[in-house]
Amino acid sequence: MSALDQVLARIDADLDASLDRLFAMIRIPSISTDPAHKADCRRTAEWLAAELAAIGFDASVRDTPGHPMVVAHDPDGKGKPGPHALFYGHYDVQPVDPLALWHSDPFEPRLEKQPDGETWITGRGASDDKGALLTFVEACRAWKAVNGGLPINVSMLFEGEEESGSPSLRPFLEAHRDELSLDVALVCDTDMWDRETPAITMMLRxxxxxxxxxxxxxxxxxxxxxxxxxxxxxxxxxxxxxxxxxxxxxxxxxxxxxxxKELAPEIRAQWERLPFDEAAFLADVGLSIPAGEAGRSVLEQVWTRxxxxxxxxxxxxxxxxxxxxxxxxxxxxxxxxxxxxxxxxxxxxxxxxxxxxxxxxxxxxxxxxxxxxPALALPVDSPVLRKTLDALTREWGREAALAGTGGSIPIVGDFKRLLGMDSLLVGFARFDNRIHSPNEKYDLSSFHHGIRSWARILDALSK
Structure with missing residues (x-):
């Protein structure tokens, strides 16, 4: 077995232990907007730092005027091939109101089997962003357990105020510019294209x-x-x-x-292959006639115009x-x-x-x-993007989508303007995950394949 194959086998064998860690993290009610949960936010930061230290990272809890940051570096990362990557996530969660609409305690996670055969991990933060964050941490854990180290140099930055506007983040980045200005940022707080198709979000308006x-x-x-x-x-x-x-x-x-600029022909061709129904997209909100610039597809309208x-x-x-x-x-x-x-x-x-x-x-x-x-776009010919695209395609068994998004993610702009880094946005959430709403869930397959995907991406970036 190759080193990667051994890591993937370890991820499969340790899935229950990975779930136990996710459940432990969800149980901490780290609601950043509520002063009553200030201690819970710090407890979550300390829990993360301890988990990262246990797998060999130099991890620390850094105080800010608000909730603390967690910063971690791999002490054995210097001199490794590939880019030095900064993985970003957030450990804080939204309030749970209205509590009466939850089917169970939002901070007591459960596995719920669904009629279609999928299993849901339920609980506040299961998807946004604790489940997504831990897919990367667990991939690093497996690499270190099997091979004694990671294939590339990795640092991590976790904040506790994303759900309350990130007031401490920009000053923190400015104060630690030298420490955190690395080669590329990896961001996990995004979605898949559909239930079976992974995606890289390469355009932010x-x-x-x-x-x-x-x-x-x-x-x-x-x-x-x-x-x-x-x-x-x-x-x-x-x-x-x-x-x-x-x-x-x-x-x-x-x-x-x-x-x-006009859309690159390669990207246009890929979007035309995506299973996207323009009529259904509009019908879902009670409309039927496309607006915007005449002669442009709906995906162009919402992603690139x-x-x-x-x-x-x-x-x-x-x-x-x-x-x-x-x-x-x-x-x-x-x-x-x-x-x-x-x-x-x-x-x-x-x-x-x-x-x-x-x-x-x-x-x-x-x-x-x-x-x-300003808008941000990752170049189509970026080696980081191409290697990640191939890794995702191999894991999910179908061509990964190069997607855009109509919205804006401020942290990605801050990474570019303050730290000079492009960001690679890879997430495994699905559109029905009910983030910010009662009964938030994360599909078990998203969690499992997400860990495996990051393991493949780390390997691909080292080549």
């Missing part, structure tokens, strides 16, 4: 958020006495918002698409009954999801210029900034 407030008259006005003569800021605001897209769904801001969306509008009387008023103010919240090649501040400036150009001289406008981060 960026984000710009803006709140715009337009003021017309100095006070609300009677619409009979002032109608026509006085400017209505709701009319003005809705005209501005309507002008952000043309009839073909393209965003009209000057320069908005500058730097936006920039967006402009109005997330909320406020103005005038919205209570019960009817009030004939011309409001003094109207406001809207607008967000832009960005793709690689777009600069957040350039987009913000273009949006503000668009608004100001349409506001009459006797009205005023103010803007409130709500975040701004």
């Amino acid at each position: 960026g984000l710009v958020g803006e709140e715009v407030v337009i003021t017309a008259a100095s006070r609300d006005l009677h619409s009979g006495m002032f109608g026509n003569a006085a400017r209505n800021p709701i009319h003005l605001l809705t005209a501005i918002l309507a002008g952000l897209r043309d009839a073909d769904g393209r965003v009209t801001l000057p320069g908005f698409y500058d730097g936006v 920039p967006t402009c969306e109005v997330n909320g509008i406020v103005g005038g009387y919205i209570g019960e009954g009817f009030k004939t008023v011309i409001p003094s103010k109207a406001s809207a919240k607008v967000s832009f999801r960005l793709v690689e090649g777009q600069d957040p501040e350039t987009i913000r400036a273009a949006f503000r210029a668009h608004v100001r150009a349409m506001v009459p001289a006797d009205c005023t406008v103010e803007f409130h900034q709500h975040g701004g981060s």
Whole structure:
């Protein structure tokens, strides 16, 4: 048997022990948003550090103004082939409310056999992120048990505030830049493509958020006495918002698409092979007609094309009954999801210029900034990506998907901007895992194959 085959056999033989460790971790109610569980968060960090130390890592609990970090390094890692990888996860969990909707104690994990033959690991944090985090730790445990060490140099960073906004993370990265600026970050907090198809998330969209407030008259006005003569800021605001897209769904801001690249033919071909039903995707939310840019597939729209969306509008009387008023103010919240090649501040400036150009001289406008981060994409020809893709395909027996995501993961941007590292996002969650909801679960097959997948990835990266 090869070294890898021996590791995979050890993982299979030790699955029950791996489950026992996951159950022990789930039993600690590490709810980061609740001050009553501050001690539980520290207890979880100390539990993790002790487990990592037991398999030969130099592991420590690092204090922050909030919940502690866990940092671990392999003392035997220097000089090994392949990249020095930083594995990231979080040990904190969401609150369990409403408790009455749980089928069992959220902090007393169970195995539940399902009619389709799958087994669920149930409990808060089973999927997000304790189960996912331990897939990597258990893979390292097996490598060290069989071969006395890992095939590449590995460090780990676990935080305890991801579910409460990660307020301590960025200052911690800045303070420990020299220690944590490694070759590549491995992030496990993502999903599979479907129940049988693993995925690498290689594209993350960026984000710009803006709140715009337009003021017309100095006070609300009677619409009979002032109608026509006085400017209505709701009319003005809705005209501005309507002008952000043309009839073909393209965003009209000057320069908005500058730097936006077309999808690589190789990726387009792979996406066309994925089992994705556009009609079902929309039908699931009660729709049937694709919006956005004409001629673009739904996957392109949600993964690789920039967006402009109005997330909320406020103005005038919205209570019960009817009030004939011309409001003094109207406001809207607008967000832009960005793709690689777009600069957040350039987009913000273009949006503000668009608004100001349409506001009459006797009205005023103010803007409130709500975040701004660039998109991130792992190069298609990245050796790390290619080796990981092959390892996942071998483990799951089907071609791993190169996926995008419409959302943004702030930690990945911080790794890039602060530490200069690209991130490889590989996770084994399924869309029905009920994360953040009652009855959270993690499939036993996800946990088992996840451990085996990381063992294969570590081996592949050493080649």
